Amino acid sequence: xxxxxxxxxxxxxxxxxxxxxxxxxxxxxxxxxxxxxxxxxxxxxxxxxxxxxxxxxxxxxxxxxxxxxxxxxxxxxxxxxxxxxxxxxxxxxxxxxxxxxxxxxxxxxxxxxxxxxxxxxxxxxxxxxxxxxxxxxxxxxxxxxxxxxxxxxxxxxxxxxxxxxxxxxxxxxxxxxxxxxxxxxxxxxxxxxxxxxxxxxxxxxxxxxxxxxx
DNA sequence: CCTGGGATTTTCT
DNA sequence: GAAAATCCCAGGA
Numbered sequence: 001x002x003x004x005x006x007x008x009x010x011x012x013x014x015x016x017x018x019x020x021x022x023x024x025x026x027x028x029x030x031x032x033x034x035x036x037x038x039x040x041x042x043x044x045x046x047x048x049x050x051x052x053x054x055x056x057x058x059x060x061x062x063x064x065x066x067x068x069x070x071x072x073x074x075x076x077x078x079x080x081x082x083x084x085x086x087x088x089x090x091x092x093x094x095x096x097x098x099x100x101x102x103x104x105x106x107x108x109x110x111x112x113x114x115x116x117x118x119x120x121x122x123x124x125x126x127x128x129x130x131x132x133x134x135x136x137x138x139x140x141x142x143x144x145x146x147x148x149x150x151x152x153x154x155x156x157x158x159x160x161x162x163x164x165x166x167x168x169x170x171x172x173x174x175x176x177x178x179x180x181x182x183x184x185x186x187x188x189x190x191x192x193x194x195x196x197x198x199x200x201x202x203x204x205x206x207x208x209x210x211x212x213x214x
Numbered sequence: 215c216c217t218g219g220g221a222t223t224t225t226c227t
Numbered sequence: 228g229a230a231a232a233t234c235c236c237a238g239g240a
Binding site: 080 | 221222223224225226
């Protein structure tokens, strides 16, 4: 992990679709209570502009969607289906609504804690049990599961990833993803989005077993 | 393998 | 009051 360097402003200022692909293979670092969790991003989705019917921003600028209209590099976190959180990164310039949803990560460090975090809200959680089991590929293979594992919730909404001490992104300069390793396909769970529902704005690493859906 | 329904709460109409 | 960028489990083929 010695080659890990935090991603700075310039990285986030790329075009949303380029950034959604550049995020693949990068690391998410989460710190709380002296615990450090690290995951490698393997799947993203872009939500772009005021007309994208799959984007919350297509229904206007509201308190909820405000972060999507801010500058690049902020955490946009919302509650979905009353139960799960989704973590996004704001992109593009101020007043242009866009964001990238992190849909899946490969667990790298703090794996036992991630598994415990996943069970904490589960009805089957029993505080007397200290060891839970979950296959590595099912810890964070979905946007809701990832947030649960990494203890990401509304408290981190609007967090600045460039300066935060709790949540940021990093890269290992020795690791490079080539474009042939990236699958581009339609986004998940947005069948209501009319002509935007089939846009190939979902990106994931080819043959990667940590993605939410193949 | 697949399909369908329930959980749960914020947000906006 | 309805919908929602999800997840899990049950039941049938």
